Amino acid sequence: MSNREGLKKYWRTNLKYLAILLSIWFTVSFLFGIILVDELNTIRLGGFKLGFWFAQQGAIYVFVILILVYIKLMNKLDKKYNLNE
Amino acid sequence: MTLQVWTWILVGITFSLYIGIAIWSKASSTKDFYVAGGGVSPLANGLATAADWMSAASFISMAGIISFNGYDGSVYLMGWTGGYVLLALLLAPYLRKFGKFTVPDFIGDRYYSNVARSVAVFCALIVSFTYVAGQMRGVGLVFSRFLEVDINTGVFIGMVIVLFYAVLGGMKGITYTQVAQYCVLIFAFMVPAIFISIQMTDTAIPQIGFGSKGTDGVYLLDKLDRLHRELGFHEYTSGAKSTIDMLFITAALMVGTAGLPHVIVRFFTVKKVSDARKSAAWALIFIAVLYTTAPAIALFSRTNLIETVSNVEYEKMPQWFTNWEDTGLLTFNDKNKDGIVQYLGNTEKNELTIDKDIMVLANPEIANLPNWVIALVAAGGLAAALSTAAGLLLVISASVSHDLIKKMIKPSISEKGELRAARASAVVAVIIAGYFGINPPDFVAATVALAFGLAAASFFPAITMGIFYKKMNKEGAIAGMLIGIVLMLFYMLKFKFSWFGGGTKKDWWFGISPEGFGTVAMIVNFLVAIIISKFTPNPPDKIQELVETIRIPSGVGKAHDH
Numbered sequence: 001m002s003n004r005e006g007l008k009k010y011w012r013t014n015l016k017y018l019a020i021l022l023s024i025w026f027t028v029s030f031l032f033g034i035i036l037v038d039e040l041n042t043i044r045l046g047g048f049k050l051g052f053w054f055a056q057q058g059a060i061y062v063f064v065i066l067i068l069v070y071i072k073l074m075n076k077l078d079k080k081y082n083l084n085e
Numbered sequence: 086m087t088l089q090v091w092t093w094i095l096v097g098i099t100f101s102l103y104i105g106i107a108i109w110s111k112a113s114s115t116k117d118f119y120v121a122g123g124g125v126s127p128l129a130n131g132l133a134t135a136a137d138w139m140s141a142a143s144f145i146s147m148a149g150i151i152s153f154n155g156y157d158g159s160v161y162l163m164g165w166t167g168g169y170v171l172l173a174l175l176l177a178p179y180l181r182k183f184g185k186f187t188v189p190d191f192i193g194d195r196y197y198s199n200v201a202r203s204v205a206v207f208c209a210l211i212v213s214f215t216y217v218a219g220q221m222r223g224v225g226l227v228f229s230r231f232l233e234v235d236i237n238t239g240v241f242i243g244m245v246i247v248l249f250y251a252v253l254g255g256m257k258g259i260t261y262t263q264v265a266q267y268c269v270l271i272f273a274f275m276v277p278a279i280f281i282s283i284q285m286t287d288t289a290i291p292q293i294g295f296g297s298k299g300t301d302g303v304y305l306l307d308k309l310d311r312l313h314r315e316l317g318f319h320e321y322t323s324g325a326k327s328t329i330d331m332l333f334i335t336a337a338l339m340v341g342t343a344g345l346p347h348v349i350v351r352f353f354t355v356k357k358v359s360d361a362r363k364s365a366a367w368a369l370i371f372i373a374v375l376y377t378t379a380p381a382i383a384l385f386s387r388t389n390l391i392e393t394v395s396n397v398e399y400e401k402m403p404q405w406f407t408n409w410e411d412t413g414l415l416t417f418n419d420k421n422k423d424g425i426v427q428y429l430g431n432t433e434k435n436e437l438t439i440d441k442d443i444m445v446l447a448n449p450e451i452a453n454l455p456n457w458v459i460a461l462v463a464a465g466g467l468a469a470a471l472s473t474a475a476g477l478l479l480v481i482s483a484s485v486s487h488d489l490i491k492k493m494i495k496p497s498i499s500e501k502g503e504l505r506a507a508r509a510s511a512v513v514a515v516i517i518a519g520y521f522g523i524n525p526p527d528f529v530a531a532t533v534a535l536a537f538g539l540a541a542a543s544f545f546p547a548i549t550m551g552i553f554y555k556k557m558n559k560e561g562a563i564a565g566m567l568i569g570i571v572l573m574l575f576y577m578l579k580f581k582f583s584w585f586g587g588g589t590k591k592d593w594w595f596g597i598s599p600e601g602f603g604t605v606a607m608i609v610n611f612l613v614a615i616i617i618s619k620f621t622p623n624p625p626d627k628i629q630e631l632v633e634t635i636r637i638p639s640g641v642g643k644a645h646d647h
Contacts, residue, residue, distance in 0.1 A: 011636055018174055025170045029163045034331045037156075041322070047296035047304035052322045055159035056151075056380040057292065060166045060373050067173045067366040074178075074638075075359060083639040084359065 010081045017073050021066050028054060028062040091460035092231045099269050099464050100246060103471070106265060107250030107258040115503050118255030119186040119483050125260055125354040131367020133263035134351045136270065136472035138165075138342075138368070139375060140216070141223025144270060144469035149444030151383035152390075155313075155321035158383065160334045166369065166376050167335070168342025171545075173365035176343055177352040179552045179635045181361035186353060187480070188346040188544060189488040195551040196559040197628055199493055204566050206488045208543045209346045209480055214517070215536045216347075217477040221522025223470040230412055230446065231463040240522040243471060248515045251475045251482075252508050259475045260354060266468040271374060273465020277449040277458050278378050281385045284452060295381035299388075309388050316395065317430030321387070333601030340607055341537030344544035347476040350483070358638035386448040393451060394437060395428045402426070405450035414440035474518065482511035535577050538603030542569035546610040555632045557614060560621040565614030573606040 032040060033055035040051030048057075078084040112118040125133070143165070151158030183191055188209060193202030221240050228239025250258045275291075282294035286305065299305050309321045319325050326334075342348065351368075352361045393403065399417060409415040416438050417426060429435040446466065449459045486507035491498055498506070543566045550557040550565075578584040580592075580599045590598075597605060623629075634640070 007633070007637060014636075021174060022170070025167065029167050029335065030332055033159060033163055034328060034335065038323075045296070047298065047306050049306075049322055052156055052159075052306075053296070055156065056162055057295070057377055059163050060377055063166050063170050064366070064369050064373050066170055067362075067369055070174055071359075071362050071366055074362060078359070078638055083637050 006081055010077065010083065013077055014074070017070065017077075021070055024062065025066055029059040033059050086456065088456045088459055089232065091456045092463050095457075095460045095464040096232070096467060099265075099468060102265055103246065103250055103262045106261045107254045110254045110257045110261050112253070112255035112257045112504070115186075115487070115500055115507065117257045118504055118507050119353075119479075119487060120350070121255075121257040121260045121354045123354060124356050127355060127360045127363035128367055129260065129264055130351060130355050130360075130364035131371055132267045133260045133354075134348065134364060134368035135371035136263040136267035136468070137259075137351055137476040138348055138473070139267075139270065139372060139469055140473035141220050141466065141470035143375065143379075144274065145223055145226075145445050145466050146442050148379040148382045148386070148448075149441035151380050152387045152444050153441050154325075155319070156324040157326045157331070158380070159324075160326075160331055160338060162376055162380060164335045164338025165342055166372060168339040169365060169369040169372065171339060171343040172348065172352075173362060173369070175549050175552070176349065177361045177365050178358045178638065180349060180548070181352050181355065182358050182635050182638060182641055184353070184641065186350070186487055187483050188349050188548070189484060190492070191551065192544075192547055192562070193488070193492065195628065195631065196547075196557075196562045197625065198559040198563065201547075201559055201563050201566070202488060202492060204563060204570075205544070205547075206484050208539060208566070208570060209484045209488075212345065212536045212539050213347060213477045213480045213484075214521075217474050217481070217514075217518040218521035220470045220474040220477070221518050224467060224474075225522055226442070227446070227463050227466045227470070230408075231460070237523045240519055243467070243474070243522070244515050244519040247471055247475050247478065248512065251478050251515070252511045255507065255511075256350075256354060256479055259472075259479055262475065263472045266472040267371060269468040270465040270472075271371070273461045273468070274375055275378060276461060277452070277454055278382050278385075280454050280458065281389075281448070281452045282381065285385055285388070291378045291381035291385075295384060305384055305388060309384060309391075312388070312391050312395075313430075316391070316428065319430070321384075327596055329596055330598050330601055333597045333604045337541050337601050337603035337607075338537055340541040340545045341539075341603055344540035344548070345536075346484075346540075346544070347473075347480045349544075349548075350480060351476075357641045382445065382448060386444050386451060389448075389451050390439075390444075391428065394426045396425060398425050400424065403450075405447055408450075409443055409447060412443075414443045478511055478514045478518065481514040482507050485510035485514075535573075535581075535599075538573045538577065538599070538606065539570060541603035542573040542606035542610055546607055546614060550611070550614060552632065552635060554615075555629050556618060556623055558618050558621055558624045561614040561616075561618030564617045565610040568613045569606045569610030572609055573603060576602045576606070 037051035041049040043050040045053050116122055147161055180191060189202050189205035192205035221243060224243035225236040225239040228234050229236040250262050278291040279289055282288055282291040285299055286294035286297040288294040288297050299308060306322055313321050355361050355364055418436050420436050426437055427434060428437045446462060449462055486503055490506050491503050547562050547566050577599050580588050
């Protein structure tokens, strides 16, 4: 595998990760927090209506997790292609 | 001890701390001044970014807005945190790899054009000035309410402090004062929240208290929904905004966050690409602490407020009520002359108007917390406003000394000369910001939304395409940025300031408010740029190679020299 091809593969994997993580990002905020909020509000989580909880709490927790997962994935990927500093 | 004594003590201690740090971290080179020498640890950078980002608006206004708007306030919570996912995944690592000092640096180099650079400088200046005026106002507000000095004197004191550490230490001074300011502001935000959460729900964690039962055994959210229905407000947990507007505002705030120059430059201050990713994670964790607590505070204070004032005799109002009446931010107009406060959703019968901005500041007083806690909130509000103001001032000064003078007007300027120019432009920027703080234009609140819209409509597409779309050329990027900004300006001026014939809510395009229009302008920017780039020459090979190197994390050392 030539160096150039390796870099191409590295970039494609990176884009794949981005696509997956950003679809989760979209789902918890725009989908659960706004578009489906009324449907989810019929479900309760303790004192919260679920849709309301996503909009004011849940989405933020998921955002943090997404960045942590991204770091993990990218550090592994950098190592695999020998691109870590 | 009285509240005022406590406030002077806490403000005095924190201000001396900031000044001490500034003296310790004096900048000696332009690299120190613009990017703190480029060796900040990810943890410190995360703390600094959190303070940089969380302004007087996050600290003072946001919980208040949520308190009054309930579910509709979620746009700020999701918008101002979700932007960090975009920053971490789409911008920070690549911009760090690119190196250099400023956002216009990237735009100018990537699009091999000083026209692109100038457009970027223009946007950076507009965005930062509108923002900084609001911060200075916040400083003045805290001073006037808690220290009973004139609001202008408050602004002036704030100016002197920022001037001192921003001019002396540049990014280096700002970074370490911001670390201290984060600690102050988060402590100040959390202490009253925890106190009140225990008072109302017996839970020390506000995020859990938020969904718990009150002392009467009813879930707080259910109780507030009921109170709202009884008093004729719309239900707290459901919104009044349309779904499409919610979507577009949230998106505009997210994308605007990711396009704000004073946040982006923070990622230039770390050593390597993996550190840039890590600092984005730290930053969001530190921000999330405040952002998940704010809606809990909103709920607590709203409930407390209604229970304290609604249908109670005016004579029996507590001390804080009259204190805030004196500032004019809370007014009672006994329309039916019965001596009782009627706080109602119906504007014709409602007798009490409350400025949203006072909720966080008044909250500890409403809950009868000790004086030192109230004083702490004042110190925290100042920390939030000052840290953001300093970050913005640095962007303004770097845009002038680095992007305008060094890169365009006089490239032969010496290192020392550039550093002097940077300091001089920081001084001028502080003075202009102070002027706007003392003589705030009526449209400060409106222009903050404009700042996000502008960042979304201009920077975000240009930067992301610069990284992810190798064939994007200068013609496309410049046209996209210009059309994006002009469209955004047009929409804001038309619907916020009644230019171009004005218009009301029913005239909004696709039912989208000016706050959410940044998303539309951003989409237009993308489309225009892509279409034009298809009909104009590809960028030179050299630039396409530059994009290739930005995409891989190794070899950062070289990129930082210039």
